[in-house]
Amino acid sequence: MASVASSSSFFSALTRSHIPQWGNRIKTTKSNFLRILTRSCLDDSSSLSQAAQYTVNTYVKSGMVVGLGSGQAAGIAIRHLGQQLRTGALKDVVGIPMSVTSASEAAKAGIPLDSYQEGSQIDFAFDDADVIEEGSFIAVIGRRKLHGEESILEKKSILNAASKLVFIIEENQYKGGLEGSIPVLVQSLNWLETAEEIDDMFLGDAEVWRRPSIGQAGPLGGDFPLVTKEGHNLLDVIFTSPIESLAKVAENLDTVKGVSGHGIISKFPCTVVIASQNGLIVVDKLAEKEEPNSPSYKMEKCKE
Structure with a gap:
């Protein structure tokens, strides 16, 4: 795997690559938005905890059916969601676990659960990803060892069924030229x-x-x-x-007889919450296709 740049250089490279510079003006399209929340705007917990808590606080609303992912960040988010339900900050949230592990975490957190059925309505889902291809927002899941009854196919079904999806990752997991x-x-x-x-x-x-x-x-x-x-x-x-295009890899795999599925997922709209030592980077992709070379990102920075 390629070496990962420091947090400061990551922020700099990301903004250089995706934020068009027109003096003090920042133009946007409907396709993508970039928000950077500095550490001073957040609490003193780890960056991954901040990302998980931010995801729950920002996107989960009372009355929602929520797909509950598996992995370190998703586990933190599940526990925080349970805390929000216990304190009354959220009400009437039902969780759809993506694995036995997430079901166990949710049960311990006091989150009411339901099982996934084909055609189930899911308002929102969050999950970890192993890597996400920069720009395309196409993710890879399933690299880690599968635990219990964990199923890549079922997880993809829940993620694809969700009206809104957030992946919670660390900065070294969002890049181009994946290996x-x-x-x-x-x-x-x-x-x-x-x-x-x-x-x-x-x-x-x-x-x-x-x-x-x-x-x-x-x-x-x-x-x-x-x-x-x-x-x-x-x-x-x-x-x-380096993989030139995850979309092309997925397209090729789908043509092979005997292949029942794979860990490449492309879902829109999609948001990526990136945990960094300097704070959080939140990137939204609202449409699958966008005009090439268009100014498509907006940066917002919390007040110190």
């Missing part, structure tokens, strides 16, 4: 043929390994391959060179 793995769910029967087709598709750019349930990872996944609750094997397509 690393893309999780791909394949039918267990004839999985090797599917793996070989994917390998041929990305020949020279990626290696394809079957993920094991225990033991060391490798091309064949060992003697104990991971089997998801839907009965799929999980392949990790490990890119060794």
Whole structure:
């Protein structure tokens, strides 16, 4: 993986890349907005805690059905949501957990729960992401070890069903030229043929390994391959060179016979709350397509 710049250089690079400079004027379009909240505007907790709490305080409203993600940031957000319900700051919120872990966290936090059914109305959802491609807002989920009954397919269904979606990440997870793995769910029967087709598709750019349930990872996944609750094997397509376009990777994977799903998700409208040592960066993408090279970001800074 490429090395990550310091927080100050990250802020500088982000604003140089995305904020058009016209003196004191800042133009916007309807597509994207960028807000920077400095640390002095926030409490003294960790930046990830600030991002999680900001997400709940800003986007969750009384009466909502909320998709509850899994991961460190989502866990913090779930606990904060429970606290808001206990104090009466929020009322009548129902959670749809994306994993056994998030269901357990929510139950301990006192959040009323319901299960996801196809066609369920979800007003808002928050989740961690492994990485998010800068500019496109396309995310990768499922790189981490799956726990319990965690399902990439079910998580994607909940995220896609939500009317509004927020990913909570740290600054080194939002960048262009991504490397690393893309999780791909394949039918267990004839999985090797599917793996070989994917390998041929990305020949020279990626290696394809079957993920094991225990033991060391490798091309064949060992003697104990991971089997998801839907009965799929999980392949990790490990890119060794920067990915030019996650959208193109997803499009190619969707054409392969035997592929049942993958960890690439593209959902709009989408907001990314980025935890930084200097504060929070909040970036919204409201439309899937925008005019190239258009001035499309707005920066707001809290008063000191």
